[in-house]
Amino acid sequence: MLSLRLAATAALLLATTVQAHFELQYPGPIKPFDDDTEGSAPCGGYTPDLDNENAVDFHVDGDAISTYSTHPQTNWLYRMTTDPTASGNWSQVYGIIQQSGPGNYCTPQVTISHEYVGKKAILSMVASGIDGLLYQCAAVNFINGTGNAPSVCTNQSSVKGSYTNDATLTALLGSSSASSASSSASPSETPGAGVSMRADSVEGLRALVATGVMVVVGAMLMV
Template sequence: MPSFKNLALLFLAAQSTTAHFLLHYPTTIGFSDDDEGTAPCGSFTVDFSTDNITNFHVDSDVIAVESTHPAAIWLFRATLDTTASGNWTDLLPAVSQDSLGAFCEKGIVVPSSWAGQRGVISVVQDATDGLLYQCAAVNFVSGSSNSTPSSCTNVTGLTATFTQASALSSIPASATGSATSTAATGTGTGKSAAGALRPVEYGAFGALSWVVVVGGATVLVALL
């Protein structure tokens, strides 16, 4: 039987022609249902003097979102440009979510050299109403997170796999297009780089599968 939370999300999706997504962790700098389609941060401007700032661990941390769409594709990226105007680095290949509700991607890695600096985490969703954006102001800190935020949950029946997404890959990394993506090309040292073995698929009842991306294809390796 669907949970009350899922029924509420279904109702919202049915009632709104602009059903969007929520960024639960790191803390969003702002959410506007009407303006979430405005790049790069859903119409909000990053301001470290007023925004809620999250400590984000470079060796392993999480990004927690919630979608009101039954299917969506996600792009997780980050930059040391505190204005969020460019020089983005993709933290993962595009992730396809085939379910409605909460989704938490664990083991997110950013370059270790970013520790001790401020930056911005960006989440972009590609769904039925186009590209949607939210940002979080963060302090990049060394090490791995030793706790999991309560918002890091996955709806029962969630399936999330790496995919190819032309709409997301066409987003420029910077105003000049000079920045390079480390994780998406598999050339970086991050543990989340394409081609690495990592948990990304959640089957019915929340069972965790291990997959590996080879040549753009997602291959199921084992089921726990």
């Protein structure tokens, strides 16, 4: 009996590992992914120092934001700030997206106002889902032009995106005029349009493994 319960505990830990929250794929996060602290603002358990962060270029006429979520439904807020420690003054840079289905999701053409060209900023992705609010950040340099979609900018064939309203997410913005940071804070096109679709074999396997583990755990604990 004891060995069964120990095995069940180990299996439950495995399922927890398989079912992470979400990962920022592009731009690269400013800190290594830590599932345990992802619920801590502003950047998943990390307080950035903008002056000393290694930043990547982000094109103001259109660049990609790519994430991977394990949740069945996630609402996404893309926001930015030039505050040195990301402690406030957050501006919305894209319409709030509701992702239905777990897997990769990419928005290929996020645009930023040209007034930010030459400036360094913290770009934040906030997910609202079954686990509450989750945070990841990237340090970026805003430059002119349009970026090429990275290889990770793919959408799972089973993932759908649509624009939505989320008062919990908009409450995280610095002011009612925050959307001025972007020329497409309320875009009319279909979210993720034009992004290549990717087969669900790996993600489907993850979900299948996690579900199977949970079923086994439940059966073992009932013995």
